Amino acid sequence: MRDAGGRAAVAARQQGTVVPVWSRAARAALLACLCATGLAHAQIKIGQTAGFSGPAAAGVQEITDGARLYFDAINAQGGIKGQSIELISLDDKYEPQLSAANAERLIEQGVVALFLSRGTAQSQALLPLLSKYQVALVAPSSGAMVLHQPFIPQVFNVRATFQREAARAVQHLATIGVKRVTVVQVNDAFGNDAGVGAIKGLEAQGMKASAILRFDRDKPELAPLMEQVAKAGVEAVLFIGPSYAVVQGVNALRATGSKAHIATLSNNASTDFVKALGENAHGVIVTQVFPYERSSNNPLVREALGMAKARGRNELSPAQIEGFAAAKLLVEGLKRCVKDINRAGLLKALEGVQRLDLGGVELHYGPKDRSGLDFVDISIIGPDGKFWR
Structure with missing residues (x-):
């Protein structure tokens, strides 16, 4: 229901008269009043x-x-x-x-x-x-x-940093006895950056990558690469890339029958990533950059x-x-x-x-x-x- 002021304004418009517009000062005064009473605030x-x-x-x-x-x-x-x-x-x-x-x-x-x-x-x-x-x-x-x-x-x-994460992932793989690691990285600034950390991490463990494989961010097409990885018999794969590509790579690797350890970085530490992996999620290593979310x-x-x-x-x-x-x-x-x-x-x-x-x-x-x-x-x-x- 309209109040009396609203009805008057409608009547004025219907009669062709001009309804006065509030001045800028009047509007500012009202706003200040509202702020003071807690009805509005910046x-x-x-x-x-x-x-x-x-x-x-x-x-x-x-x-x-x-x-x-x-x-x-x-x-x-x-x-x-x-x-x-x-x-x-x-x-x-x-x-x-x-x-x-x-x-x-x-x-x-x-x-x-x-x-x-x-x-x-x-x-x-x-x-x-x-x-x-x-x-x-x-x-x-x-x-x-x-x-x-x-x-x-x-x-x-x-x-x-991603470099710190990649080095930590490699360190973990070394501590569980892995000797042969393949790095599979997206061919962009993110992949190249984190890849430097992976190489440094391997060097710190006295190791070298079995191979460094790169894929396109927009068209990963990882199945052929995973066939190559499986045939090489590597013990672990460090995936550096966006979740959709890593999911594709993990599923393709498991489809070959490979039991290699799989690691990736914290950009994939989401519940959606786990769901997308389905039954292949179990055992995937994911670096984390904050304390345990259930601790x-x-x-x-x-x-x-x-x-x-x-x-x-x-x-x-x-x-x-x-x-x-x-x-x-x-x-x-x-x-x-x-x-x-x-x-x-x-x-x-x-x-x-x-x-x-x-x-x-x-x-x-x-x-x-x-x-x-x-x-x-x-x-x-x-x-x-x-x-x-």
């Missing part, structure tokens, strides 16, 4: 461009869910300095060109930081914008070395699980823990803003972070180092489809 806009559709969609959704879990909890407590956090997420379909276009659009909308980009090429596409607009990129979900070296003042990494002894995980259970969820995935940790860093930066929360203030606040305990894991930054965590662990997919450690 928002801190955070921008995210990531592949919510496309090959990385499952992992992107999980990592974003973890971040939103923490943001929602902070907002329920009153936000930051009375302002709520609004995460604006745009889908870049895992395409670098669209990543850059989305980021520029978000910056134009007034976001104070970019957050949780996904993918090496996709995150790299944002770098020119960081300097141009003096905006921070917080916790890109990529362990690419290009985000670490050379030093980029606006990038604040959280997770360990209530770890303060970070205990905090995340507590917030999840309050919302009716009993468990979290490794990707959700990553998103949760990323959100904790960003919120810490927002809290440290001395005056207004804006791009310059957030950059300065994050630059002041030297050590930050995220909950049982300590993040480190230096004057020319934004590596964040160096934590890498090993998990194995169990018969229940869970990551075991």
Whole structure:
């Protein structure tokens, strides 16, 4: 039902008269009144461009869910300095060109930081914008070395590097007695980067790769390569690539009858990856860059699980823990803003972070180092489809 003012406005329009429009000052006064009474409040806009559709969609959704879990909890407590956090997420379909276009659009909308980009090429596409607009990129979900070296003042990494992960995977294989390892890597910046870590890891163990095989990101066609691997009788295969390609490779290898150990990196630490592997998931080794998602002894995980259970969820995935940790860093930066929360203030606040305990894991930054965590662990997919450690 319309109120009297609404009926009067309708009558005026029907009679052809002009209804007065509120002045800008009047609208501002009303907004101030609403803010004062708690009926409205300013928002801190955070921008995210990531592949919510496309090959990385499952992992992107999980990592974003973890971040939103923490943001929602902070907002329920009153936000930051009375302002709520609004995460604006745009889908870049895992395409670098669209990543850059989305980021520029978000910056134009007034976001104070970019957050949780996904993918090496996709995150790299944002770098020119960081300097141009003096905006921070917080916790890109990529362990690419290009985000670490050379030093980029606006990038604040959280997770360990892909090179560190690949070396840790090789170290694990060596400890269980494996001598012959084949590296199967996607032929792009991500694959080449992580591949360097694999080679370094092998050298550290006094080993060399039996073979280094590369495949196309868009058209993997891994079955012929897996026939080659099986005939060579290798003891283990380290897959470096996006989940859809690794799933194809693992299934093709198992179809040959090969019982070789299989390892891959944390970009594939999602529940969707496990489901896609089906019966071939059991025994696959997956590196992890955050504490065990079911370990209530770890303060970070205990905090995340507590917030999840309050919302009716009993468990979290490794990707959700990553998103949760990323959100904790960003919120810490927002809290440290001395005056207004804006791009310059957030950059300065994050630059002041030297050590930050995220909950049982300590993040480190230096004057020319934004590596964040160096934590890498090993998990194995169990018969229940869970990551075991």
